[in-house]
Amino acid sequence: MRQHAALTPSPSPASGRGEELRCVRGFTLIELVVTLALVSLMALVAVPLYEVTAVRMKEAELRTALRQIRTALDAYKDAADAGKIQKDPSDSGYPPSLKVLVEGVDAAQTAQTAGLTSSTTSMTSPNGNASSGPTRLMFLRQVPRDPFTPDPSVPPDEQWDTRSYGSPPSDPQPGKDVYDVMSKSTTVGSNGVAYKDW
Helix, strand or coil: CCCCCCCCCCCCHHHHHHHHHHHHCCCCHHHHHHHHHHHHHHHHHHHHHHHHHHHHHHHHHHHHHHHHHHHHHHHHHHHHHCCCECCCCCCCCCCCCHHHHHHCEEECCCHHHHHCCCCCCEEECCCCCEEECCCEECCCCCCCCCCCCCCCCCCHHHCEEEECCCCCCCCCCCCCCCCEEEECCCCECCCCCEHHHC
């Protein structure tokens, strides 16, 4: 018995053109609209997330800057109370300005400071004799910038509001010394407290 081979019909020229047309066609209007909607949705989620991240980074910078300045103010006060810095009896012991923390002050050369042997107030000369401490005391390498200052061209020591020692916390005012610093920004932070009150 002879078997007949199955014959497959050859594609007609018309169907071949249809397949070629299907391969080169572009996006439909619905596909473009859906794609644009998805991209817009992603942008709506990404932009606020970026803004929140940027604000959080600035808040971290503000916390660090306030900590550095306040630590330097306390170090200056400790040095003044220990007699390492010359001061009048009527002075609070806090620096007269933020610039002083960077520029430094002359160390008071008294018998008390010359007799101290701590590493911060005395140095040992190469021949082994104890010498008096540094002649100039520095408290900051530079005044940190307020990240929320609208005009970055303002010098860093002028970007902060200052509170004098005799000024009440409810109404902080500048004076002849710097007891505390705060941001000039009245914007409320992510913790619900205005930056000026941090």
